[in-house]
Amino acid sequence: MTQTLTPWDKVQLARHMQRPRTLDYIRGLCEDFVELHGDRRFGDDAAIVGGVATFEGRTVVLVGHQKGRDARENMRRNFGMPHPEGYRKALRLFQHAEKFGFPVICFIDTPGANPNRESEERGQANAIAENILTMAGLKTPIIACVIGEGGSGGALAIGVADRILMLEHAIYSVASPEAAASIIWRDAAKAPDAARAMRITAQDLLELGIIDEIVPEPSGGAHADPTTMVATLGDAIRRHLNQLLAFDIETLLQRRYERYRAIGQYEEDASGILHTVN
Amino acid sequence: MKELIQRSRKSFTVVQSIEADVPENVWIKCPSCRELIYHKQLAERMKVCRCGYHMRLTAREWLALLDEGSFVEYDAHLRPTDPLGFVSPKETYIDKLREAQRRTGLTDAVVSGIGSIEGRRLVIAVCDFEFIGGSMGSVFGEKMARAAERAAALGIPLLTINTSGGARMQEGVIALMQLAKVNIALTRLAAARQPHIAVMVDPCYGGVTASYASVADIIIAEPGANIGFAGRRVIEQTIRQKLPADFQTAEFMLQHGMVDMVVPRSELHSTLAKLLRLYAPEGRAAAHKSEPIATALASV
């Protein structure tokens, strides 16, 4: 099945209503989850959930976008599209993790940051920028898992990490295929073409050197067997977390620095010799 | 105000065409008040009309902020490639790059280097909206990151002049990751205790505002500049409502606490000079003297 899926098929799978969500992974993998609410500045955004829990006998901080399972929950969760207060809640939890020495595990699943008037008034760009900067220097290990849709800056705002794992049919993109199609093709109906051109699949991102590992999904996709999916991702997180915990913080931060610093492709020097760094 | 902005967008190419190779005796029509201005006079005023309207500047035109002859360009040898083999309906990404390079004389959307303002050295990086909408791809990200590392290594401030439509779609998720790349480089500048001053000019959106520009130590916006995360049109389509005329202007951003000040272009040089004096080593307590941070990755 995997071999025959087009990028557009994967977009549909990544957005499937019955796909396991952040809270399914947290509840399936952790014990004693205590959800923490609010950004202490404006409000509590249900599009991002977070808190503390025990994972493999160790306290961790968990943060993720939360989409709804039905229309009503999607309204409450705003389809997993955070406002600035959602990102600022995440920021607070990242700093909390650093303070108490807890590793951070993030679950990415959003169409993007919410584009509306209130978000702009409360500084959506600033909220995302602050998170990216804080995660860049956070003195504790961070693992990010793309479990569904990785929608642009709204995803990256909880996605700067030491390890990035991606489910087999998840997508991660600079813009939604629909938005890219309407900008570049001037026709939103060309979204399947844009999905292919932008190289948004887990397989593409592994090849481009952006992610560390593809986590296989059960036959038919994550929603076909959520229990197996949760366990498989749990195994991968455990393995990477154990590797990261072996580094002292200085080494961890240096490696994180080099990881992000090296992403990009350009030609350098006058003779035009291609240097690929990534 | 809204009308003014819309009009300015329409006459955008006319305004920009005064940059280079213009024949003598060219008169430019102000998109706001429609008065004709002699191009040399307009250049002297850094393209601000008598009516107060701020026209867009190219990256090279912005370098007039620096002491005459002080600018040395760095990283001019970085050139974009097509990392995805982007398949698009009309022109290829490479064709699009070549066309933009030919039209602007730039290799990509950022010009960076070292210069001085009233004798104080600083690293400067300027975006050019004319190059594929000032979009942020690998070369943009790499130049900004190197600028931050260079400022950290030399122990001098970083000044960025920012205008961009967002991340460069044709470089996909690699473009998105440039937001993280530039911000992580800024952690070195912070460790060196050197300020990052960001000037946001029209228009300033997406990847740039969602990364380095919005976490600058000091943020200056130009009067009337459109600044935000998502574009006005995207928001209007999402909420199915018209937005007020002043939405996402520099003044709106000031009112909502997102920028430190709105400074007319005519006062920008003196404002920057004052800030550079205030953050200079002689003004700082011994314990907070800045220290250059060696970074293996920066080619100083």
Ligand SMILES: [Zn+2]
């Ligand atoms: Zn005028």
